[in-house]
Amino acid sequence: MFVVGGATGVFDVEEVVELLQNENAQDICVIRVPQELKYVSYLVIVTGRSTRHIRAMAAYIKWMVS
Numbered sequence: 001m002f003v004v005g006g007a008t009g010v011f012d013v014e015e016v017v018e019l020l021q022n023e024n025a026q027d028i029c030v031i032r033v034p035q036e037l038k039y040v041s042y043l044v045i046v047t048g049r050s051t052r053h054i055r056a057m058a059a060y061i062k063w064m065v066s
Contacts, residue, residue, distance in 0.1 A: 011065055013044065016044055017030060019060070020044070020061070026047045026048060027046060028046045029044070029046070030042055030043075031043040031044075031045070
């Protein structure tokens with residue numbers, strides 16, 4: 001499955017959360033970062049079932065956004 005994120009080609013935080021939910025991420029936490037930090041808007045923290053699961057989710061998200 002290939003997903004093009006958002007109308008501008010950039011993933012919205014809701015889309016990232018949905019991708020993580022589809023990968024069975026656990027304990028998804030989205031933190032809004034203050035606007036003074038102009039290089040990022042959100043910090044998304046998740047847990048997984050194992051180290052292998054976490055690495056696979058990270059690789060999947062990295063692949064989807066690049």
